[in-house]
Each structure stands twice: as C-alpha cells, then as structure tokens.
Amino acid sequence: RSIDLNADLGESFGAWRLGDDLAMLDLVSSANVACGFHAGDPLTLQRTCAAAAERGVVIGAQVGYRDLAGFGRRFIDVAPDELTADVLYQLGALEAMCRVAGTRVAYVKPHGALYNAVVHHEEQARALVAAVVAYDATLPVLGLPGSALLRRAAEAGLRAVSEAFADRGYTGEGTLVPRREPGALLHDPDLVAARTARLVTDGRIRAVDGTWVAVAAESICTHGDSPGAVAIARAVRAALEGAGVRIEPFTGRG
Template identity: 75%
Template structure:
C-alpha cells in the first residue's frame, strides 16, 4: 500500500503543515506546484527532503488560485487548463531534478480534483497535459472518476486512491468540505478505516451504508490539524496489520 500526503503548501510568511515530520511517515509526496500553494524555496526543500527519504515526488497540480487555496471551482477553458498543468509540471520537475529525483506521478488538488470526477472537458484537458508532458507518469485519483477513465483510455497508468481523513457519500465520492463531518479528526477511527481500506474490508459512508474502496494509495492530508500524529498512527496500524508500505511509482 502507498501512503501519500499533500506537502509543500507553505507560502512566504505562511507555514502550512509540517513537511519535515511528514516525509518519514509517507511513501509518496503530493507536492504543491505554486498555483494553489507553495513558493520556490518550499518546493525545493520538499523535493530535497523527499529524495533523501526515498519518497516519491508527485505533482499536485491545481487551478491557478492562490487566494482560494485551489478549493474554488474555476471555469477554465480547456486549452488554458492544459497549459496551466504543463507549467506546473515543468516547475516542479526543475526542483525535483536539482534534488536528484524526478516527478513520478500526477495528482490534481482540491477543487480541480473534485471537478474532474464528473467534468469531462476539464478532465480531458488535464489528461492531455500529462500525455503531452510524459505519458509514462501514473495519475492518481478517485475511483470511478472521469479523470481516471479518460486517463486510462489515453494509455496512462491509473492509480485509485482513498482518503484517510475524509467522509464518503454512499456513491463513493467525498463529502464536500463545507458540510459537517466532512473531515475526520479521531486518529483511532482514521487508523481503523485505513486498515479496513487496505485489507478490502468495508468502511462506513456518511449515511452509515458500507463501501469497499480497495485503493492502491491512501491519502493523509498534511494540513489537517494533528496531521503528523494521524499519519504516524495510520502507518503504525497498517504495519501491525501486515500491510507493506511502498510507493506505487
């Protein structure tokens, strides 16, 4: 099982998350690319830390929305969105190469991630960017999304993920953050859910119904309050359950 986290999201005077403490706990780092968060010094530092720790670097591409942290839908034209994703891939690749590693996968962030679950045109635009940049890069996303379907049709390697600390609808999509209970905070509950996900057992959706998610990667958010403690407990629980942790890329 791969364990991924969103890192590199500090910007200038604002610090978000604890990248140095998270890196030893995860196997893949979804690194911000400067459009929703992350300044050049931060991106370089995270790439260097990931390379030293043997953690895979992934490009967490987003809408161009620093003010909204990439969590607002933007009705971007397909050509513009493709160019924006290419720009972000190239920026992060520079820091990864200087650190002695490379960008090894792509994961959209925030509102873009959620939009391309169903928004065919934007999903196709992001797929196009990955195909044009490097079609050997795997893409990470929500099972059943237009993003993964179109990526697979384009010949890309698709990787399904689940979220450690997010509530699910009965349909297997994420409960919107604006709704109560969308983000989970109890480390014990989160760890139990992750073990269930990793071993093919069902987890409860927000209405109490059961879902079997069967992910290849589990995301622990780096900006959730208590994120380091949660990630540490998740990793320990998976290890106790006999789940081997390794990057998918």
Template identity: 65%
Template sequence: MAIIDLNSDVGEAFGRWTLGDDEAIFRSVSSANVACGFHAGDPGVIRATCEKAVEAGVVIGAHVGYRDLAGFGRRFLDIDPKELADDVVYQIGALQALAAVSGGRVEYVKPHGGLYNTIVKHTAQARAVVEAVKSVDPNLPILGLPGSEVLRLAEEAGLRAVSEAFADRAYNPDGTLVSRSQPGAVLHDPVEVAEHVLRMATEQSVRTIDGSVLTIRAESICVHGDSPGAVAMATEVKSALIDAGVSIGSFL
C-alpha cells in the same frame, strides 16, 4: 505481505506563511504530492520540499491545481480546457526542474482540491488534465478517485490510472467525498482515521456518511498534511497498518 502506498499533500507553505510539518510527515508516507505554486508553494518552498523528500526516500509527485492561491485551490474555476491544460503542463514542468536540482524527479501527478473533485465528473476538464500529463510524459501515472472521469480518460489515453482513497475524509454513498462545507467531512481522531484506513487496506471497503459500506479498491491512500494533528494521524495510520501486516510502499 500486502503493500499500500501512503501519500500526503506537502510543500503547501508560501513565502513567510507556513503550513504542515512535511519533514515529520515524510517519516510515515511513501509518496509526496508537492504543491506546484498555483494553490500553494513557491520556488524556495518547492525546492526545499523536494530535497527533504529525496533525503527521506519518498517518491515525488506533482500536486497540480487551479490558479487560485487565495482559495487554496479548493474552489471550482470555470476555466477554458486549453488554458487548464497549459496550466497543468506549466506546473509539472516547474516541479520537474526543481526536483531535478534537488536530486529527484517527478514520478506521478495528482490533481488538488477543487480540480480533483471537479474532474470526477467534468469530462472537459478531466480530458484537459489527461492531455496535459500525456503531452509532458505519457509514463506519468495520474491519481484520482475510483470511478472518476479523469481515471477513465487516462486509461483510454494509455496512461496508468491509480485509484486513491482518503484516510481523513468522509465518503458519500456514491463514492464521492463529502464536501468540506458539510459537518463531519474531515476526520480528526487518529484512532478513527487508522480504523478507516485499515478497512480500506484490508477489506477494500469504507463506511460512508450514512453508515452504509461501500466497496473501494485503492492503490494509494492520502493522509492530508495540512489537517490539525496530521503528523499524529499519519503516525497512527502507519503503525496500525504495520501491526496488521500491511507494509508501506510506493505504488510505482
């Protein structure tokens, strides 16, 4: 039976502001990208999220990003690579401590939002992320877009590079994600999202924004936890995969 990892961005509340239903999402996914406090999350939220992930048997990953709470980490920051590396180390370390006191541990790293998209092509920032992860723990895999600079550099550095696809995002013909500023960039219909994922998991392909079909091989598929109807989408995706003979399990 084929196995695919489903991951979701979680722990993205902050103080009195809440976002998503992480506990419900955990019933459908195998990996949790926990916000580390720079784009979302605070110590209490992070610890509670780790506790819920441990209870649900979901693998914990560090969802590192730019220091950009106001922009939810989705804006590009022209940051010095050394400063970026230090920020990534700091975020991983914070999550490691809060995961440990929750009975869990950090087992991979996935950059968030603006940083994720930037290091598809921005070599200096991609190298900063890779060097930061390697300096903390060279056994931590890095999730990224297939063909991205960060995955190329991760492999060069001896780290495990894990290719990722997105359940609820539209793709450009070159394999990059359609910008959220463009219409149709985010998919909202649970049935459409499930079909999108099935094609990725069983045919290793995705239909792009212009109707062309792109080959895509991914070890993990992201179902965003902050999208409207996220729980319904994750539930539909899990059900469709299981019905197609594909089981849900961590890529580790």
C-alpha cells in the same frame, strides 16, 4: 501486502508556513508537492523535493488552478488549452526541483477545486490528461475512483491510480460525504487508523449509514495541513504496519 500513503506537501508560501512537511515525509511514501499555482514558492518546492528525495519518498506534481488567494480551492472556468498549458508549466517547474534533488516527477495529482472539478468536468479532465500525455505518457495520474479524470486517463493510455481517504466519511454508495454534511471529516486518529487498516486489508469501509462498502484504492490520502495531520498519519501508518501492511509507493519501490 502493501499500500501507498500520500499527502499534500510543499504548500507554504513565502513567509506563510503551512503543515509540517518534514514530519509528514517520515510517514508517507508519496508526496503530492504543490507547484506554485495554488501554493508553494520556489524555495519551498526545492527544499521539499530535496527532503523527499533524501527519504526515498516518491514525488508527484500536485497541480492546481492559478489562484494563490483562493489556495486553489475555488473552481475556475479555465479554457482547456489554457489549463493544459498551466499544467505543463507546473509539471516542468516541479521537475526542475526534482532534477536538482536527483529524482523526478513520478506522478500527477490535481489539487483542491481542480481535483473536484475533474470528477465530472469532462473538458478540464481531458485538458489535464492532454498535458500529461504530451509531457510524459509514462506518468500515472492519481485521483478519485470513478472520476472523469481516471476514466479519460485510462482511455489515453495513462496509468490511472485510485485513492481512498483516511479521514473522510463515505456514503453507502462509496462516495465521499460532502464536506458540509455531518460525518464528512474524521478527527480521531485511532478511529481513522482502524478504518484505514480495515480498508486496506479487507477492501471495505464502514459508511455513515452503517453499511460496509467496497472501496478499491492503490493509495491512501492523509491530509498534510490540518492541525492533527501528523498525529493521524502516524496512527494510520502504525495501524497498517501492525496489520502487516508495508507502506510502499504505488509507483513501485524506488
């Protein structure tokens, strides 16, 4: 039995540092590397891709809205053809960093407000899928189970990969507790780790209402930029390995 662990990395920008990328790269199997539109200056991206490649961590393009000031966390009503072009641009830019590191972009995951938008926003989901299809139809798309993105990706013949969140609360319906509500974010590494191990071995997670809900996921997302990020990722990895689960990229071993 195996599972993928993914995290957002490469999100520093110039003089501003964010997260401990090297520590996270020793813990995850897939790195969602920013592409410069919401975060990630080119030198940061180059170094992050090189460090990931050295460790055999698979690299995905974490594409976002063009919004450094908002860190890609604000919905932008981008026209579909512009969004497709924006995604292509980011994919290619990160591909160059992978290429000089001896590897390649292996999947695509939207970031922040774009991630949330393409759960329901059909036009933007279609525009994102169109970019991946045009660029390389063998690239999987990583997203939320039940999202418009994954549905449209599958319809377009792309591999649609579902993820679960190690440090987020779930409702009794199996959806994420909105960030503004209590129980949305979990901070205790041991608790998060135990939940994640149960989720992976048992396919179920305890919801905020106390019920157990089924959650199917090929990858577990741990957050890379919060203060306790490394501690949580380390605990999750240890708990999974303790439960006999191998940490392997969903794209397959190297």
